[in-house]
Amino acid sequence: xxxxxxxxxxxxxxxxxxxxxxxxxxxxxxxxxxxxxxxxxxxxxxxxxxxxxxxxxxxxxxxxxxxxxxxxxxxxxxxxxxxxxxxxxxxxxxxxxxxxxxxxxxxxxxxxxxxxxxxxxxxxxxxxxxxxxxxxxxxxxxxxxxxxxxxxxxxxxxxxxxxxxxxxxxxxxxxxxxxxxxxxxxxxxxxxxxxxxxxxxxxxxxxxxxxxxxxxxxxxxxxxxxxxxxxxxxxxxxxxxxxxxxxxxxxxxxxxxxxxxxxxxxxxxxxxxxxxxxxxxxxxxxxxxxxxxxxxxxxxxxxxxxxxxxxxxxxxxxxxxxxxxxxxxxxxxxxxxxxxxxxxxxxxxxxxxxxxxxxxxxxxxxxxxxxxxxxxxxxxxxxxxxxxxxxxxxxxxxxxxxxxxxxxxxxxxxxx
Amino acid sequence: xxxxxxxxxxxxxxxxxxxxxxxxxxxxxxxxxxxxxxxxxxxxxxxxxxxxxxxxxxxxxxxxxxxxxxxxxxxxxxxxxxxxxxxxxxxxxxxxxxxxxxxxxxxxxxxxxxxxxxxxxxxxxxxxxxxxxxxxxxxxxxxxxxxxxxxxxxxxxxxxxxxxxxxxxxxxxxxxxxxxxxxxxxxxxxxxxxxxxxxxxxxxxxxxxxxxxxxxxxxxxxxxxxxxxxxxxxxxxxxxxxxxxxxxxxxxxxxxxxxxxxxxxxxxxxxxxxxx
Numbered sequence: 165x166x167x168x169x170x171x172x173x174x175x176x177x178x179x180x181x182x183x184x185x186x187x188x189x190x191x192x193x194x195x196x197x198x199x200x201x202x203x204x205x206x207x208x209x210x211x212x213x214x215x216x217x218x219x220x221x222x223x224x225x226x227x228x229x230x231x232x233x234x235x236x237x238x239x240x241x242x243x244x245x246x247x248x249x250x251x252x253x254x255x256x257x258x259x260x261x262x263x264x265x266x267x268x269x270x271x272x273x274x275x276x277x278x279x280x281x282x283x284x285x286x287x288x289x290x291x292x293x294x295x296x297x298x299x300x301x302x303x304x305x306x307x308x309x310x311x312x313x314x315x316x317x318x319x320x321x322x323x324x325x326x327x328x329x330x331x332x333x334x335x336x337x338x339x340x341x342x343x344x345x346x347x348x349x350x351x352x353x354x355x356x357x358x359x360x361x362x363x364x365x366x367x368x369x370x371x372x373x374x375x376x377x378x379x380x381x382x383x384x385x386x387x388x389x390x391x392x393x394x395x396x397x398x399x400x401x402x403x404x405x406x407x408x409x410x411x412x413x414x415x416x417x418x419x420x421x422x423x424x425x426x427x428x429x430x431x432x433x434x435x436x437x438x439x440x441x442x443x444x445x446x447x448x449x450x451x452x453x454x455x456x457x458x459x460x461x462x463x464x465x466x467x468x469x470x471x472x473x474x475x476x477x478x479x480x481x482x483x484x485x486x487x488x489x490x491x492x493x494x495x496x497x498x499x500x501x502x503x504x505x506x507x508x509x510x511x512x513x514x515x516x517x518x519x520x521x522x523x524x525x526x527x528x529x530x531x532x533x534x535x536x537x538x539x540x541x542x543x544x545x546x547x548x549x550x551x552x553x554x555x556x557x558x559x560x561x562x563x564x565x566x567x568x569x570x571x572x573x574x575x576x577x578x579x580x
Numbered sequence: 581x582x583x584x585x586x587x588x589x590x591x592x593x594x595x596x597x598x599x600x601x602x603x604x605x606x607x608x609x610x611x612x613x614x615x616x617x618x619x620x621x622x623x624x625x626x627x628x629x630x631x632x633x634x635x636x637x638x639x640x641x642x643x644x645x646x647x648x649x650x651x652x653x654x655x656x657x658x659x660x661x662x663x664x665x666x667x668x669x670x671x672x673x674x675x676x677x678x679x680x681x682x683x684x685x686x687x688x689x690x691x692x693x694x695x696x697x698x699x700x701x702x703x704x705x706x707x708x709x710x711x712x713x714x715x716x717x718x719x720x721x722x723x724x725x726x727x728x729x730x731x732x733x734x735x736x737x738x739x740x741x742x743x744x745x746x747x748x749x750x751x752x753x754x755x756x757x758x759x760x761x762x763x764x765x766x767x768x769x770x771x772x773x774x775x776x777x778x779x780x781x782x783x784x785x786x787x788x789x790x791x792x793x794x795x796x797x798x799x800x801x802x803x804x805x806x807x808x809x810x811x812x813x814x815x816x817x818x819x820x821x822x823x824x825x826x827x828x829x830x831x832x833x834x835x836x837x838x839x840x841x842x843x844x845x846x847x848x849x850x851x852x853x854x855x856x
Binding site for chain 2: 205
């Protein structure tokens, strides 16, 4: 702000004083503002960001071999992977194997090593049974108990579990693995699981998004162009499902689509089908329920953009001789692009993470990535795999969110 | 969007086809919500039409004091209001702070505050499961309240932020210059004006907690079993008209929420109109 300099130099000290006081007041205001945001920011960092961050960090955690068998792990890390490790390694291993039974660590080591080769747990158990209290030559003793200890591959398996961090889970979730020489390669055809899972997730999320756009665009257009009274009334039909519990809607679809449900009853009454169709617990059910749940998230942003488009542009185009369809397609639709982009990305992001709906109305072949994250956490305790799949899902989601963020002002996220 | 009298037959056909399509979409949206209600009054134990007869037996079942439904409802009524209040307090403060002054990293901060809304629920659930296990909050009401606060707070931040866009902070200065304490200024000047945003954000947060299954499945034990978990396992194991009865009550609740939101929206529109 240009203050007067009428008094010349005489006023300079006072003015400087005022400036610094202003600056101080401004700084104080900023500090106050930040301190208002701080409680929530700290809360979210502690309860949300750090837990998720450390969970994702788990995707590179190499399991407990290092804690249960520290000496074996460190001596194997120095081994060059050729032939067999030295006698010291064998002795340390025999020693720590015996100790692991007491602490209960054998189970977790066995589980981790089983990811390398599914025979490891049994091998450890057998070896423990036959382990003598002492031996002069542990190498021979162990090979005698089980010839597997004389094979390089066995020790390489343990070696792979020795470092504190590993990329095996992240690679595995992309259907990749490390070959015998450490180079990254694709896993065998019959073991490629996750590619199909990610593909399925994309297909379901993409399909749901496209159907939502195809159904939501005309509906939003109708609502935006009808007189306010009628459109407010019809808007209730969009907003009531929007506010209704997700579980209620999922249950309703199971009831509607079951073999003796209303959908099949009507189809049969109309003579369209002879016997009831299987409409639920398969992909059809997933599409019906997910489109129903996500459609309002497409309609609402589209509606709010369309509401701001003046109909006079389209009228002008028609009066200048454009065909009404051309006017609609070339004049109206381009103005809705921001709404289309917002709705599409929003629905796609939400669909990507779906878990409950496919779990309830889908079959085993309709489960998306989230299902496998939950499955590995709850059922098999394979936390590395759960974290790795979760990381990929999260990265994809956040990238899309970033795009969304650029396209839409955050305020428009919720219109009502 | 009436059809002009000079419309050609093709335009007429298109017009009516378009209306029929929209009608079908609206039917698709509302049918599931409406179909489930009559089934809750069925005297039979199957969820099929036609109904064998009318009865209130499923309502007596869900309101059985020793049954699982009432216990689950009670748990949800403990967790959801607490999470909502916490989210409203933290979210409102943060939104006011964000609008009070410009400071570096504001955009990033807002993105952080809204991020619980976009992160897939399973990831939130697994992360909190491990974290709560470490700090002893697993299988506790407090853990559930904190988790649902995280999920509800972005809605409060967004709605209050939106209401504050039209707020003139000179009013705060005026209040302070008249000798009011910052607390007094907040409660008598700021809060009454942003209340619609605070309340609608709170309603969103409440609805979120009242409908949240995934995180609760991971971090709650059977003692803290909330209504959505009870619904989830009911649908999964044995889908009976008791679910339809609970669904009817929930639809009633969502109608109530919808009406409240609509009234709030009208009020804030009226307020805006009177200023302009």
